[in-house]
Amino acid sequence: MESAVDALSRELAKLRTGRASAGMLDHIMVEHFGIKTPLNRMAVVSVLDPKTLSVTPYDPNALKELEKAIISSPLGLNPNTDNQRLIVPIPPMTKEHIQAVCRVVAKSSEDVKQSIRRARQKSLDTIKKAVPKKKDKDKAGSSISADDAKRLEKEIDDLTKKFIKTAEDMCKAKEKEITVG
Numbered sequence: 538m539e540s541a542v543d544a545l546s547r548e549l550a551k552l553r554t555g556r557a558s559a560g561m562l563d564h565i566m567v568e569h570f571g572i573k574t575p576l577n578r579m580a581v582v583s584v585l586d587p588k589t590l591s592v593t594p595y596d597p598n599a600l601k602e603l604e605k606a607i608i609s610s611p612l613g614l615n616p617n618t619d620n621q622r623l624i625v626p627i628p629p630m631t632k633e634h635i636q637a638v639c640r641v642v643a644k645s646s647e648d649v650k651q652s653i654r655r656a657r658q659k660s661l662d663t664i665k666k667a668v669p670k671k672k673d674k675d676k677a678g679s680s681i682s683a684d685d686a687k688r689l690e691k692e693i694d695d696l697t698k699k700f701i702k703t704a705e706d707m708c709k710a711k712e713k714e715i716t717v718g
Contacts, residue, residue: 541652590625646708
């Protein structure tokens with residue numbers, strides 16, 4: 538369940554909002570010497586102000602490849618070259634783009650909730666297997682009592698609710714950030 542929420546957090550960081558975020562360029566792949574490499578391994582991305590990013594390559598010769606990769610990304614960004622770095626202004630989002638990004642956030646939210654529910658079901662199945670059936674009570678083995686099983690099921694349900702609420706809160710915050718800008 539934790540890994541599902543962590544994955545959601547990484548996914549939401551990639552989405553473009555009206556504000557500059559260093560994580561929004563992480564998923565961009567740059568072709569350098571014929572090898573596709575994530576942008577964040579080739580350059581330092583920093584936020585200059587809420588509407589501007591700075592991309593400083595480790596290798597100044599890779600500046601053109603970085604610029605080409607950012608332009609060809611689906612983010613709709615157009616960087617400017619400033620000596621040894623790229624300045625990436627973040628344009629205001631259109632109404633259609635805001636709606637599209639909100640739909641992506643909603644889909645990500647549902648995917649994470651399903652993943653959390655699958656983890657819950659897997660845990661409950663494991664508990665049910667550990668509780669001995671009436672005919673098997675005489676046999677010795679590593680099993681848990683019915684009372685312990687009920688307690689564990691309640692704990693799992695509580696954890697499930699907690700993680701789903703966390704995921705929903707993250708998505709609501711991201712949607713607010715997108716719509717408010």
